[in-house]
Amino acid sequence: MQTRETLLEIKDLKVHFPIEKGLLFKKDVGSVRAVDGISFSVYKGESLGLVGESGCGKSTTIMALARLERITSGQVWFEGKDLATLNAEQLIQARKDFQIIFQDPYSSLDPRMRVIDIVAEPMRIFTKKAILTLTEKEIEEKALGLLDKCGLPASYAKRYPHEFSGGQRQRIGIARALSLGPKLILADEPVSALDVSIQSQILNLLKDLQKEFDLTFIFIAHDLSVVEYFCNRVAVMYLGNIVEMAPSHELYVNPMHPYTKALLSAVPIPDPVAARTRKRLILKGDVPSPSIVRPGCPFYERCHKAMPICEKQKPALLGAEAGHQVACFLYENIQGGEHA
Template sequence: MAERETLLEVRDLKVHFPLEKGILFKRKVGAVRAVDGISFTVQQGEALGLVGESGCGKSTTILAISRLERITGGEVLFSGVDLASLSESDLTRERQNFQIIFQDPYSSLDPRMRAIDIVAEPMSIFVKKGLLSLSEEEIKEKALSLLERCGLSSIYANRYPHEFSGGQRQRIGIARALSLGPKLILADEPVSALDVSIQSQILNLLKDLQKEFDLTFLFIAHDLSVVEYFCDRIAVMYLGNIVEMASSKELNDNPLHPYTRALLSAVPVPDPIAAKKRKRIILKGDVPSPSAVRPGCPFYERCPKAMPRCKEVKPILTEQGKNHQVACLLYEESSDA
């Protein structure tokens, strides 16, 4: 099988939010390191999942990639073009190629717009900017077609968001994201706000659309079972850092990082006998503040296998088998031996 082209490459991405003191004369006293130097690639046609606890930097990563959040440092290369350095006009052109599906299907839709207008709006904007050549009739036809492809009959086209269920609203959001024909979909926990029965429907829809339109996904979730089902590869984030990255099967069969093992131990198992046999890993303490400066491993304070050296040395992602990377001194020690 031929190796796929790299569509998205993130290099040493940092997003730091300044902490300031004072009312009239504010001065910077620190920074919240929401994303603290992560690197990864996404190949054309694959789905890469980002998982981790709330506050680990997953959503900030997606917002930074799409330039909806200011990038402190690093590069975001989309088809070789550095999005971080583009002007607003050049960025607008590139936005046609990557779109976001937001987490909350309630607040991400304009309550004053009909479903068909919500889906048509991106196309209308790009036509006005001279970046698309479509007539009003063509825009309407495409919007209706996308709504139907996402599971909403044309009879719903003139309804407003409050007249739809949560799952239906998310289908409108998906149709809107597809309206400009993007190559990359940035999915920010697209099923976490939905009922479990609806989650599977939306995931299956996204899988079908991925095959049909040759889409690439950067998929965020905190539910590892969802990511295992949908994604080809998984990157585990903790406190703004990627601590492990591997194929979906490899990560679930052979987790290496202590944090990944703890996450997997919390995933519900449908078999009660297997659930009783499995040992749950309970991490001590809470997630530390991302504003604190730590020279060593970000997981040191909660790690059940922490060594004195972990407090001083920050591990880097190293290969531990085919396409399996982990940032942990346990494995650096073993590879040095």
């Protein structure tokens, strides 16, 4: 069996935002636990999907990985370096190897810059810092080449973002993310703002680019069908915790955690007969506040199968079978299994 190469390893990552009280003399009275101690690995060449309801901590996770949010505690190992401990200069050098595709293709592009300058800007910055050694001609040629690979001809290079559609703007954002030759792409809902027909084009483009440039993705999406199509593995998040992780084909066929089952039961299916007859799992109540300290399972208050132990003790994310991990006391027979 071939061993997969680990590109990124996260250990007990926490991102807590302080809650302050007071007008003149502010003091911390609590914290919002946006990400509350998650651990997982990302393997070279794969696409790992992060799914869950709004506010579960998906975007905060990738912003923390990129050090765009302050890490409260934990380790983020990327090719032998703990990103959580790097100083500003070391972080700039490391960022060459991981880039972000943002959700909004409108606000993520500078409206005052031409398309070629948007794509070329990262290369110019890193050349000035002596991290890259490129001439201006080489930078422009590479920018034009990336635009072409992303489906935008050279004749578009001197136009401005307002002259493009949403799908075209996202292609510009993808070209910019590739300009430094990264190994890891952090994609924060890159197709959620696009029409369905355009979504499929962008997803196919990302798949093609992944093969050509040997890219690894952490991919956030609300649409579970998008994640199923694009990702090799899926991690399900709830209130800053990972409650289940599995290969995508396994997760969609055999979900184990009650929260995962509820999410998948809400996914639209094209067969109207099957849609009418399938059983929906309706979650009770709203997502509770992430500022509340919970000693037990984060899903306890909404789970229809909750047990007394769930309120008092937090289940660990343990292996159920090959590649499938779940944090739930319903599967006590696996609680002696291997830790995630």
